[in-house]
Amino acid sequence: MHQFRDGVRNFRNHVFPTKQALFRRLSKSQAPKALFLTCADSRVVPSLITSTSPGELFVERNPGNIVPIYSDDLVGVSASIEYAATVLQVPEIIICGHSDCGAVRAFLNPDKTGNIPAVARWLLYGDEAVHRLHQIYPSLSGEDALPVLTQLNVEVQIENLLTHPSVRRRVERGDLDVYGWVYDIGTGAILAMDPQSKRFEEWPD
Ligand SMILES: [Zn+2]
Helix, strand or coil: CHHHHHHHHHHHHHHHHHHHHHHHHHCCCCCCCEEEEECCCCCCCHHHHCCCCCCCEEEEECCCCCCCCCCCCCCHHHHHHHHHHHHCCCCEEEEEEECCCHHHHHHHCHHHHCCCHHHHHHHHHHHHHHHHHHHHCCCCCHHHHHHHHHHHHHHHHHHHHCCCHHHHHHHHHCCCEEEEEEECCCCCCEEEECCCCCCEEEECC
């Protein structure tokens, strides 16, 4: 806890004073520019990799950056999506996977999640991506499959996102854009999905 105590003290005494006007404005309301939906992985820091300030990203995180298909079941992810799309009226949604993702690796090794049943159940949402991997790249397996499966997972979660009425309505009206990214931890690069070809290319140029 020492590290956090020192960190909180540093924020209060040194960081907060330099951004006082921003925090005073944010204390009244928020108007984020995007819903950023990503993995819970500690190495993915949304504000850092997008150079954004407090108040600019509405962030939803879970293992594997998963979006369950819309249903009446109450899932926290669905509430975040509905709130961001309807109340906050975010103009953009970014689903961001990342390299070396433990959740995506576990999609391929469900037998290793025997002692973590809640995780095992959650990771069933990766089944569709694994299915596509086996269909499109039958020869890929193990670590070789990981980067491709990470991209396929982003593609599938975007499709699932569009089953949410709050998102679909606005996308069809043309006032909400959805993007798929994969963040490479080792190089800092963002690969963005082309909506037509579904191919991931480094972005921006
Ligand atoms: Zn991850």
